Amino acid sequence: xxxxxxxxxxxxxxxxxAAIEIPEDYLTGLKTAAAAEDSDLSSFVLxxxxxxxxxxxxxxxxxxxxxxxxxxxxxxxxxxxxxxxxVALEAALRRATAKATSTVPLRPNRVHPLWRTDxxxxxxxxxxxxxxxxxxxxxxxxxxxxHKGGLFGTDYRMLFPSDGIQxxxxxxxxxxxxxxxxxxxxxxxxxxxxxxxxxxACMVLGKRAxxxxxxxxxxxxxKIAELEDEMKVLGNSIGMGAMGFVGKSMVIDxxxxxxxxxxxxxxxxxHAFCLSSRRAVAxxxxxxxxxxxxxxxxxxxxxxxxxxxxxxx
Amino acid sequence: xxxxxxxxxxxxxxxxxxxxxxxxxxxxxxxxxxxxxxxxVYKRVIEDGVDLPLDLPMASxxxxxxxxxxxxxxxxxxxxxxVTATASFRFSKWIGAWLAASGAKLIIxxxxxxxxxxxxxxxxxxxxxxxxxxxxxxxxLGRGVKAVxxxxxxxxxxxxxxxxxxxxxxxxxxxxxxxxxxxxxFERENAKIAANIEAAYNGTKPAVLxxxxxxxxxxxxxx
Ligand code: SF4
Numbered sequence: 403x404x405x406x407x408x409x410x411x412x413x414x415x416x417x418x419x420a421a422i423e424i425p426e427d428y429l430t431g432l433k434t435a436a437a438a439e440d441s442d443l444s445s446f447v448l449x450x451x452x453x454x455x456x457x458x459x460x461x462x463x464x465x466x467x468x469x470x471x472x473x474x475x476x477x478x479x480x481x482x483x484x485x486x487x488x489v490a491l492e493a494a495l496r497r498a499t500a501k502a503t504s505t506v507p508l509r510p511n512r513v514h515p516l517w518r519t520d521x522x523x524x525x526x527x528x529x530x531x532x533x534x535x536x537x538x539x540x541x542x543x544x545x546x547x548x549h550k551g552g553l554f555g556t557d558y559r560m561l562f563p564s565d566g567i568q569x570x571x572x573x574x575x576x577x578x579x580x581x582x583x584x585x586x587x588x589x590x591x592x593x594x595x596x597x598x599x600x601x602x603a604c605m606v607l608g609k610r611a612x613x614x615x616x617x618x619x620x621x622x623x624x625k626i627a628e629l630e631d632e633m634k635v636l637g638n639s640i641g642m643g644a645m646g647f648v649g650k651s652m653v654i655d656x657x658x659x660x661x662x663x664x665x666x667x668x669x670x671x672x673h674a675f676c677l678s679s680r681r682a683v684a685x686x687x688x689x690x691x692x693x694x695x696x697x698x699x700x701x702x703x704x705x706x707x708x709x710x711x712x713x714x715x
Numbered sequence: 716x717x718x719x720x721x722x723x724x725x726x727x728x729x730x731x732x733x734x735x736x737x738x739x740x741x742x743x744x745x746x747x748x749x750x751x752x753x754x755x756v757y758k759r760v761i762e763d764g765v766d767l768p769l770d771l772p773m774a775s776x777x778x779x780x781x782x783x784x785x786x787x788x789x790x791x792x793x794x795x796x797x798v799t800a801t802a803s804f805r806f807s808k809w810i811g812a813w814l815a816a817s818g819a820k821l822i823i824x825x826x827x828x829x830x831x832x833x834x835x836x837x838x839x840x841x842x843x844x845x846x847x848x849x850x851x852x853x854x855x856l857g858r859g860v861k862a863v864x865x866x867x868x869x870x871x872x873x874x875x876x877x878x879x880x881x882x883x884x885x886x887x888x889x890x891x892x893x894x895x896x897x898x899x900x901f902e903r904e905n906a907k908i909a910a911n912i913e914a915a916y917n918g919t920k921p922a923v924l925x926x927x928x929x930x931x932x933x934x935x936x937x938x
Contacts, residue, residue: 446742503786509785509875636915
């Protein structure tokens with residue numbers, strides 16, 4: 403049984419880590435990009451970012467003043483039980499979000515869309531988002547918080563089978579060019595692409611591809627993995643770097659996730675996880691152990707299962 | 716390797732000569748006092764006609780488009796962590812009236828504004844635009860904040876939209892995006908990239924289903 407105290411304390415620590423410590427995979431990706439960059443302005447920006455991550459860690463302050471919209475991904479092993487059940491779990495995550503907002507501190511970003519009501523704690527109607535996944539076996543819960551920033555860099559389009567790969571590439575470029583100008587997307591970014599599903603599922607897939615997969619990770623389908631590589635190269639060939647200055651660092655990595663869709667369509671979404679690619683993960687075991695990491699390991703074989711039954715016979 | 720960019724220390728109440736010497740692409744660090752003001756403050760002052768809560772531009776000529784990651788304790792003290800600018804183009808409709816009302820000479824934000832805003836408002840008021848870097852350099856900027864001097868309209872506008880008056884030292888880096896003549900660094904860079912963009916699109920094809928208002932001119936800005 404996982405206690406609610408343990409869960410909330412872990413969630414608070416995750417909020418702090420996400421806001422302050424850039425994940426190692428993104429940092430390595432950015433260092434590689436900085437080493438390859440030869441335009442003076444783009445280089446200056448990337449060097450400043452690297453300095454910024456150090457400053458954040460040293461001072462224990464948020465890496466970006468816009469601390470984004472904190473959200474939660476909860477993945478439960480099939481054997482996991484929470485003291486107080488799912489309602490207590492949700493309350494703990496809302497409490498941790500509010501508390502961390504004043505202790506880190508984070509920017510209270512969340513307001514009512516119409517009345518702009520602001521409780522100064524990043525909690526409100528539908529906020530923070532809490533999404534769930536399940537995994538066979540396992541007496542543990544994986545808690546992931548993502549502090550997604552950026553009002554820019556995301557788009558959706560209904561494509562069709564006849565649009566093909568060339569249509570996908572074009573919409574990908576359209577999104578990068580549109581939001582890359584002036585650096586509105588705060589690139590270089592991890593670009594997540596959702597293909598298929600339905601409109602809402604496609605958005606979710608793309609966002610998870612950007613936020614829940616790490617730099618260097620590849621889709622298990624070799625042809626999709628190849629497309630991920632191609633898209634990364636394509637994005638970096640635009641000639642646009644950080645802040646939309648001349649340069650070659652636009653995409654730190656490109657991750658694609660797919661879902662089966664209507665036979666007539668090919669939905670596509672593009673999401674940019676910015677220079678503050680903030681995520682932090684912890685596995686909480688039934689016996690009280692907690693292990694922290696930065697890779698959400700969300701997309702398992704089970705999450706991508708294609709068959710009716712599980713396990714596969 | 717990259718060439719060295721020019722680095723400048725600038726007062727938040729800059730002299731005419733100091734402003735005139737700034738060129739697009741210069742790197743700037745600020746000393747003095749800056750205040751935050753964005754849509755909440757603009758609306759209150761310009762549309763609702765509420766008096767400014769401090770003496771501008773006497774107190775500061777530097778307006779930061781920002782909401783800090785900060786908290787005010789019950790005893791009135793503050794913790795201010797990181798500060799990052801927000802995208803400025805959204806404030807276009809107020810900027811002319813604001814420059815007149817506040818006497819601001821430095822507008823600091825994310826991503827710059829439209830060339831028309833520079834021509835019609837910045838140049839006549841002798842104001843320049845500084846963009847933050849990255850844009851995620853919030854921790855570095857946070858280091859340049861020495862003290863929170865005042866917080867205005869916290870109750871009326873909330874923490875994010877309130878007017879934070881902060882004392883800064885070696886606060887930066889910023890990049891000069893628009894100079895006294897209204898030249899724009901982003902415009903210059905966009906023009907350089909334009910030719911290359913077509914090459915990247917080679918072989919791709921337009922979507923079979925079009926959308927309203929769609930442009931295929933990649934030189935267009937969407938802001
Ligand atoms: S998009 Fe990311 S890096 Fe840019 S301001 Fe927002 S949180 Fe910061």
